[in-house]
Amino acid sequence: MLSKKCKYAIHALVHMARDPEEKFLIKDISEACNIPKKFLEAILLDLKRSGVLGSKQGKGGGYFLRMKPADVNLAEVVRQFDGAIALVSCAAHKFYEPCAECEDEETCTVHDAFLQIRNATVEMLKADTLESLVKKEAKLKARKKR
Amino acid sequence: MLSKKCKYAIHALVHMARDPEEKFLIKDISEACNIPKKFLEAILLDLKRSGVLGSKQGKGGGYFLRMKPADVNLAEVVRQFDGAIALVSCAAHKFYEPCAECEDEETCTVHDAFLQIRNATVEMLKADTLESLVKKEAKLKARKKR
DNA sequence: TTAATCCCTATTGAATTAATAGAGTTATAC
């Protein structure tokens, strides 16, 4: 399972991506997305440090998307907050660590099975960009109205 | 990521499925799979309680597979030890819990995205039975020799 | 100069995880 921090980050980003040019107050995002304000503060700061968000301090300030919604995908966000996407460390790429149980990765089918799952998951997470998520949301909402 | 407990359980089961009729001592599995003995003890007991393993007490005793290797898949094992397979609780089936962030699941694309990932993951985990894992292992080992 | 706003460090409490300790129970073999 994802950490709450990661899930909060995703919801905050999707919220901002609905108005990609807008500037947002922590307080407003916090209320709109049901995220504890102080916790969100740390999250947005992290996202700023990683270059996804920009910010302006002082009165009239706020956070805004620095990257284009189409260029931010969930795989990156998940990795930033929760690390490896794979279910076992020996099947991870960016956070790879060997494991003591399967001595020979080449012939370990547990490794093999989780590698397949990791690859499929990463592919799907990469396809989920802020842009695609917001677009799909519009579709779902329109469909529901009818 | 899976817990160590869950990963250990999987490796122990695969080890046993290589000789599905055999009876195994905790100590031997522990050494073969590099799993702390006392920890493994608890794991095998859990697997016995859930019906996957059987055991015989006393001298000459040990653990053995009660279910056929083809009938034990990784989805069940993961659920038994780590709970939900989905990355967010609102996308889980057996461990479903609503989330505060997406007010309306029907139109929440975050929910939608993680539901797709969950479904694909479950499908793959279900396809990974002890039988299929052991068979594939044989293939990988044969291929490596050549 | 005041108020709004983001920035930063530290702390805390709860929960979970990984592992161990140690005694209890059961079955076999002699």
Next chain:
DNA sequence: GTATAACTCTATTAATTCAATAGGGATTAA
């Protein structure tokens, strides 16, 4: 019928991580 091998069970602990909060500090606009 006793010794021994093996699983069974409860409890405990140490370490880690997670979620959240506290409390100022720095910056900017009006």
